[in-house]
Amino acid sequence: MxxxxxxxxxxxxxxxxxxxxxxxxxxKNDNQISYLFDELGQNELKLDLIDILSLPAFDITYERIxxxxxxxxxxLFLNVxxxxxxxxxxxxxxxxxxxxxxxxxxxxxxxxxxxxxxxFTKFSxxxxxxEYFNPDQDSSGISYWETVEENFFDIAxxxxxxxxxxxxxxxxxxxxxxxxxxxxNKDEIRPEFxxxxxxxxxxxx
Numbered sequence: 001m002x003x004x005x006x007x008x009x010x011x012x013x014x015x016x017x018x019x020x021x022x023x024x025x026x027x028k029n030d031n032q033i034s035y036l037f038d039e040l041g042q043n044e045l046k047l048d049l050i051d052i053l054s055l056p057a058f059d060i061t062y063e064r065i066x067x068x069x070x071x072x073x074x075x076l077f078l079n080v081x082x083x084x085x086x087x088x089x090x091x092x093x094x095x096x097x098x099x100x101x102x103x104x105x106x107x108x109x110x111x112x113x114x115x116x117x118x119x120f121t122k123f124s125x126x127x128x129x130x131e132y133f134n135p136d137q138d139s140s141g142i143s144y145w146e147t148v149e150e151n152f153f154d155i156a157x158x159x160x161x162x163x164x165x166x167x168x169x170x171x172x173x174x175x176x177x178x179x180x181x182x183x184x185n186k187d188e189i190r191p192e193f194x195x196x197x198x199x200x201x202x203x204x205x
Contacts, residue, residue, distance in 0.1 A: 037068045037111035040170045044073075044112075046202025055081045061200065063101070068111025074098045079126070095124035097196070099160075112204075113166040120196065122156045122180055128189055156180035156194050170204040 048059035057080060063073035077095040097120050105114025127149055160178020177197035185192055 037065070040110055040112075040166070041205045042066075042112075044172060044202050044204040046172060046174065046200040048198040048200045050198040051077070055079055057081060059198065059200075061202070063202075065112035065204070068105075069103050071101045071103070071112055072099065073101075075120075077124075091126050091128070092124045093126040095122055097122040103164075110166055113164045113172070115161070115163050116176075117159070117161050118176075118178070119159050120157070120178070120180070122158065122194065122196065123153075124156070124194075125151065125153045127151050152190065154182045154184045154190075156182045158194065158196060160196055162197070166204065172200075172202045172204060174200040174202070176200075 042065045044061075044063040044065065046061050046063070048061070051057040051059040058078045059075060061073060061075040063071050065071045075095075075097040077092060077097070079091060079093045099118045099120035101116050101118040103112060103114055103116045105111070158178055158180020160176050162174060162176025162178075164172055164174040166172045175197075177195070180194045180196060182190070182192055182194065
């Protein structure tokens with residue numbers, strides 16, 4: 001009888017202990033984040049996929065990760081297409097857009113990734129078509145409108161938001177979107193506002 005009681009108590013204790021689950025929550029502190037941040041590197045190059053497929057144009061961005069919470073950099077846009085489109089009579093041929101970015105992420109991230117907000121200033125140059133009324137008569141004796149291609153330069157400050165993902169190998173994927181306003185635009189042909197953003201893939205080193 002005593003042996004049965006002892007056996008029952010022993011089995012009951014084993015059963016209770018086996019049902020206890022120790023919950024361990026792993027939360028990276030700032031030191032761990034800084035370590036992972038240093039392992040991946042502080043420099044990043046990325047290429048916008050939309051521009052190279054649609055225009056074509058190269059939109060290359062260099063980003064320097066200042067710390068896990070902020071960065072700065074510059075985007076270089078170079079249009080290599082002929083842009084003979086009836087739906088658009090203006091285009092940027094070249095632009096530089098320096099920016100400063102703030103990251104907001106949780107402790108599971110590597111730093112320099114996650115949701116972000118940025119401010120930028122875009123310096124752009126290109127060409128657009130302008131129509132002028134020519135009072136001089138042509139061979140048929142009729143005045144006509146003349147289309148002239150003119151160069152332009154403009155500056156546009158703005159802001160954007162986005163999301164960046166990064167894996168353990170340092171490859172990144174980014175989605176962003178923002179808006180700016182041209183300061184020197186004095187005609188009605190080019191738009192007053194610009195849209196900045198896209199889908200970019202890059203590598204941190």
